[in-house]
Amino acid sequence: MMRIPSLIALGWFLVCGCAGPFELRKTKWSVPEVQEWYADYRTQKGAWDGILYRGSDSKYHHFVARVIWVDNWAIIQIKKEELALADERPYSTASSGDFGYYCVDPSRGFIKVQDQGMK
Known part of the structure; x- marks a missing residue:
């Protein structure tokens, strides 16, 4: 009878452990x-020359940059009232x-x- 809860616990441990770190970006x-952030980013080898503008909605301007050293993306949203494009x-x-x-x-x-986006 103890085997089932132990197997469930082991399953959750494996799923959470293999999924990587859980952090809010x-x-x-x-x-x-x-x-x-960009001043530091530009010092990294392979950093993009600029950050990619993805467009604007009613509240935010949306940008993205590839963070090379962790093969991840920096998702950047700036309030429209803070920045005029x-x-x-x-x-x-x-x-x-x-x-x-x-x-x-x-x-x-x-x-x-x-002047061109990325596919």
Whole structure:
């Protein structure tokens, strides 16, 4: 009778242990936070030249950058009232098409540095 609870506990241990660390990633950023993070990010080998602008919805501008050293993504959302973009475009969560519109440089006021998105 003790075997079933032990097997269930072992199963949960394996599932949780193999799934990796569970941590909440920061997604809501301020402009100064992004600029500080980007200054450090640019020192990493293989860092992108800018962060990818993915579009804007009614509340946020959405950006993404690949974090090379952990093969992960930095998801960045900045409130629209904190940042004005010259070329604002609609944000889409569709999985087909371009991944974003263009790259911006946070260290230079989020100006456009590359005019094409990524697929």
